[in-house]
Amino acid sequence: MTRRSEESSLPALPEEFSFIRRHFLALAGEGALGLTDDAAVFRPRPDRELVVAADAMVEGVHFLPTDPPDTIGRKLLRTNLSDMAAMDARPFGWLLTLSCPRNDGRHDDAWFAAFTAGLKQDQALFDVSLLGGDTTSTTGPLVLSLTILGDVSPGKALRRNGAQAGDGLWVTGTIGDGALGLKALLGELPDPTGWLTERYHLPRPRLGLELGNIAHAAMDVSDGLVQDTAHLARESGLGVRLDVDTVPLSDAARAVVTNDGLRELCLTGGDDYELLLAVPEEQSVQLQARCSARGVPVTRIGRFEPAGMGLKAVRRDGTSFPLSRSGWSHMGTDENFI
Amino acid sequence: MTRRSEESSLPALPEEFSFIRRHFLALAGEGALGLTDDAAVFRPRPDRELVVAADAMVEGVHFLPTDPPDTIGRKLLRTNLSDMAAMDARPFGWLLTLSCPRNDGRHDDAWFAAFTAGLKQDQALFDVSLLGGDTTSTTGPLVLSLTILGDVSPGKALRRNGAQAGDGLWVTGTIGDGALGLKALLGELPDPTGWLTERYHLPRPRLGLELGNIAHAAMDVSDGLVQDTAHLARESGLGVRLDVDTVPLSDAARAVVTNDGLRELCLTGGDDYELLLAVPEEQSVQLQARCSARGVPVTRIGRFEPAGMGLKAVRRDGTSFPLSRSGWSHMGTDENFI
Numbered sequence: 001m002t003r004r005s006e007e008s009s010l011p012a013l014p015e016e017f018s019f020i021r022r023h024f025l026a027l028a029g030e031g032a033l034g035l036t037d038d039a040a041v042f043r044p045r046p047d048r049e050l051v052v053a054a055d056a057m058v059e060g061v062h063f064l065p066t067d068p069p070d071t072i073g074r075k076l077l078r079t080n081l082s083d084m085a086a087m088d089a090r091p092f093g094w095l096l097t098l099s100c101p102r103n104d105g106r107h108d109d110a111w112f113a114a115f116t117a118g119l120k121q122d123q124a125l126f127d128v129s130l131l132g133g134d135t136t137s138t139t140g141p142l143v144l145s146l147t148i149l150g151d152v153s154p155g156k157a158l159r160r161n162g163a164q165a166g167d168g169l170w171v172t173g174t175i176g177d178g179a180l181g182l183k184a185l186l187g188e189l190p191d192p193t194g195w196l197t198e199r200y201h202l203p204r205p206r207l208g209l210e211l212g213n214i215a216h217a218a219m220d221v222s223d224g225l226v227q228d229t230a231h232l233a234r235e236s237g238l239g240v241r242l243d244v245d246t247v248p249l250s251d252a253a254r255a256v257v258t259n260d261g262l263r264e265l266c267l268t269g270g271d272d273y274e275l276l277l278a279v280p281e282e283q284s285v286q287l288q289a290r291c292s293a294r295g296v297p298v299t300r301i302g303r304f305e306p307a308g309m310g311l312k313a314v315r316r317d318g319t320s321f322p323l324s325r326s327g328w329s330h331m332g333t334d335e336n337f338i
Numbered sequence: 339m340t341r342r343s344e345e346s347s348l349p350a351l352p353e354e355f356s357f358i359r360r361h362f363l364a365l366a367g368e369g370a371l372g373l374t375d376d377a378a379v380f381r382p383r384p385d386r387e388l389v390v391a392a393d394a395m396v397e398g399v400h401f402l403p404t405d406p407p408d409t410i411g412r413k414l415l416r417t418n419l420s421d422m423a424a425m426d427a428r429p430f431g432w433l434l435t436l437s438c439p440r441n442d443g444r445h446d447d448a449w450f451a452a453f454t455a456g457l458k459q460d461q462a463l464f465d466v467s468l469l470g471g472d473t474t475s476t477t478g479p480l481v482l483s484l485t486i487l488g489d490v491s492p493g494k495a496l497r498r499n500g501a502q503a504g505d506g507l508w509v510t511g512t513i514g515d516g517a518l519g520l521k522a523l524l525g526e527l528p529d530p531t532g533w534l535t536e537r538y539h540l541p542r543p544r545l546g547l548e549l550g551n552i553a554h555a556a557m558d559v560s561d562g563l564v565q566d567t568a569h570l571a572r573e574s575g576l577g578v579r580l581d582v583d584t585v586p587l588s589d590a591a592r593a594v595v596t597n598d599g600l601r602e603l604c605l606t607g608g609d610d611y612e613l614l615l616a617v618p619e620e621q622s623v624q625l626q627a628r629c630s631a632r633g634v635p636v637t638r639i640g641r642f643e644p645a646g647m648g649l650k651a652v653r654r655d656g657t658s659f660p661l662s663r664s665g666w667s668h669m670g671t672d673e674n675f676i
Contacts, residue, residue: 031388033497036573038424038557039391039488041495046384050369052469053377054485056435058476086376097394097483131390138396140478145435147392147485150377157379159371219376235374 016135022109023116029093029129040093040131048151051089055080059141064185069111070118071201073144077122079222080148081205082273086220088158088212091126091150096133099143107142126207156212163217163236163278169302170215170277170287172206174250175225176257179269195252203273206296214287217278224268226323228276229302230311236278239309242267242302245316264323267313278304354473360447361454367431367467378469380431386489389427393418397479402523407449408456409539411482415460417560418486419543420611424558426496426550429464429488434471437481445480464545491550500555501574501616507640508553508615508625510544512588513563514595517607533590541611544634552625555616562606564661566614567640568649574616577647580605580640583654602661605651616642 020035028035031042044050057076059065067075077094084091100107123129131149181200184191191197211218217236221228225247233240249257249266257263277298279287284300291298305312313321358373366373369380382388395414397403405413415432422429438445461467469487519538522529529535549556555574559566563585571578587595587604595601615636617625622638629636643650651659 031390037498038421039389039427039486039495041387041389041425041427041490043492044382044388049379050382050388051377051379052369052431052433052485052487054433054435054470054483055472056437056474056481056483058437058474058478060477061475083376087379089377089379093390095390095392095485097392099394099396099481099483132392134393134483136394136396137399138478138481139398140396140476140481143394143437143476143478143481143483145392145394145437145472145481145483147390147433148377149390152379154381157377160375231374 019112020135023112024130024133027116027119027123027130029131031093032129032131035132045151047154049154049157051084051087051150051152051157052147053080053083054145054147055083056143056145058143065106067201069114073115073119074122074202076144076146077119078203078205079273080146081126081128081207082203082220082222084148084150085206085209085275086158086218087152088156088210088218089150089152091128091148091207093129093131093149095131095147097136097145098133099136099138101140101142102137126205153212158212158215158218160217160219160232160235163232163238163304164280165238165304165306167216167278167280167304168284168300169229169240169242169304170279170298170300171221171225171248171274172291172296172298173204173274174248174253174297175221175272175274176253176266176269177250178203178271178273179265180253180256180262182271189256191252193252195250200271203271205273206275209275209290209294209296211277211287211290214283214290215277215279219276221272221274221276222270224270225272225276226268226311226313232276232278233304233311236304237307239305239307240302240311241305241309242311242313243316244313244321246299246301248297248299260322268323358473361450362468362471365454365457365461365468367469369431370467370469373470378431380469383489385492387492387495389422389425389488389490389495390485391418391421392483392485393421394481394483396481403444405539407452411453411457412460412540414482414484415457416541416543417611418484419464419466419545420541420558420560422486422488423544423547423613424496424556425490426494426548426556427488427490429466429486429545431467431469431487433469433485435474435483436471437474437476439478439480440475464543494550496550496553496556498555498557498570498573501570501576501642502554502618503576503642503644505554505616505618505642506622506638507567507578507580507642508617508636508638509559509563509586509612510629510634510636511542511612512586512591512635513559513610513612514591514604514607515588516541516609516611517603518591518594518600520609527594529590531590533588538609541609543611544613547613547628547632547634549615549625549628552621552628553615553617557614559610559612559614560608562608563610563614564606564649564651570614570616571642571649574642575645577643577645578640578649579643579647580649580651581654582651582659584637584639586635586637598660606661
């Protein structure tokens with residue numbers, strides 16, 4: 001707002017540049033060019049295919065305004081890393097756009113310092129770096145959009161459409177913690193150990209399992225186990241049987257899941273970010289060995305069947321498990337179109 | 339909401355899947371895997387470096403609620419393509435995340451049909467294709483975030499930091515149309531030919547000029563000519579003289595720019611998406627020949643000077659042109675951090 005043209009200096013850098021320097025420069029990787037150019041430039045590994053995905057999160061829809069700021073960026077990064085894990089890809093970089101309410105008294109310097117400190121921790125943990133992005137203001141809630149880049153051995157990316165009838169349906173980790181964690185954060189369930197809320201805040205992308213030669217198909221569970229199981233079956237042109245009593249629950253989940261309603265929430269609630277896998281019988285042992293070597297639990301929870309079968313959710317005694325909904329399905333709440 | 343588990347079918351696809359299929363599948367490129375997987379997979383050209391950038395746009399901040407829907411996605415795509423042009427890169431693919439208000443009576447099927455029809459036109463025009471993305475709901479205004487991918491000859495990406503003292507400062511096309519177009523849309527200026535509003539709605543990314551061996555430095559003008567000129571100088575450790583009377587205005591702009599206030603708006607308003615270039619004197623003729631061959635006007639508007647000089651905006655008679663602001667500079671309105 002000063003008459004700079006009469007001074008012997010360049011116009012002062014606008015506030016957003018110092019904001020970016022202050023908070024994001026420490027995250028910038030090699031190709032990011034110090035976040036000062038129009039784009040990032042880097043040499044991809046010539047012996048690999050590129051893998052790219054994008055996800056957005058909206059305050060009040062995908063995370064709570066009261067969530068610790070250091071977990072918010074990490075959650076978005078981890079959900080994208082989970083997409084890389086689902087394709088058996090090795091992530092290396094990410095871009096972030098951030099549409100932030102101005103002067104709402106909440107998203108201040110301290111908030112962003114915590115936000116980016118969390119991201120810095122995860123960058124070290126998952127060996128990725130920031131390549132670029134954009135900040136804008138908005139009159140609505142905070143909106144974050146993250147694009148992740150990775151690479152994979154040519155032809156080895158795991159797809160959703162490769163399952164075959166007879167393949168086992170397997171899942172990593174435990175199911176339902178994220179959905180129960182949200183309920184705990186809303187005060188609707190106890191969570192004495194904090195396990196459930198931590199799983200809601202910080203999903204664990206199952207990277208590095210190298211299942212390209214073991215699984216026929218894979219995806220990550222983001223929209224609920226039932227719905228995502230149906231996706232795998234549909235994309236592969238198959239039916240599927242889901243043995244609901246074998247779906248792995250954590251100790252913390254078992255302690256609170258006292259009725260079929262909460263059991264159903266685990267099966268359909270989403271926010272799991274575990275891997276769902278179609279694995280031929282003859283690879284079962286190798287799958288278990290590989291996961292065990294990486295410290296990742298893996299459980300057989302069903303079987304792919306010929307197409308006419310549809311999706312059957314059955315109990316141990318052979319009866320159907322009643323499902324009133326298959327997962328998050330309302331328009332726009334949470335849909336990846338890749 | 340039906341008890342699907344008792345039927346011999348897979349759960350119905352949620353509405354967002356048919357939404358994506360209906361509107362976005364026709365845009366999907368080869369690596370997009372039909373938009374059904376967790377990520378896109380493709381083989382980058384092994385002889386090229388990758389170039390990646392991301393930009394977000396918010397309704398009411400970067401575009402008007404009344405803007406034609408077919409121009410909104412195109413504008414965002416084109417601003418990202420302009421980032422590719424600034425690096426002398428060849429774009430090939432893009433990802434989009436879309437956070438949309440639900441049931442606001444405006445963003446309905448017809449709106450999205452027009453939105454994606456515009457994008458389809460531009461995909462053909464600029465030879466790019468959709469690789470993936472995400473849709474979410476929001477309680478705020480429509481937020482769009484786009485990531486663009488391209489490639490460039492190794493080591494040939496144009497940077498902001500390469501200008502040398504003595505280089506000419508050049509700009510493509512005309513400056514100020516976008517800012518004046520916004521004023522016209524707001525009813526504050528006449529625009530009888532519609533040129534100004536079209537330039538606001540549909541910037542023209544200056545792709546394909548192949549200036550890697552001609553220019554020392556480049557960026558695209560998004561935040562205002564003065565501010566972006568200062569960026570080029572700052573990143574190159576130089577001062578710069580901007581000859582304001584040589585800044586090219588379109589006929590439509592000249593017809594309405596009747597005072598220094600509007601002249602200043604042209605220089606600082608932003609939304610130009612023209613290329614700003616540092617070109618050594620001995621390359622001036624080649625620059626003009628190259629741009630002429632591509633049908634792109636290019637004009638010399640100043641000169642890079644040693645560092646102590648700062649930014650001087652001068653008139654033809656040598657007097658300073660008074661600038662009350664250097665460009666969009668308030669936190670978050672429009673800042674690329676790549």
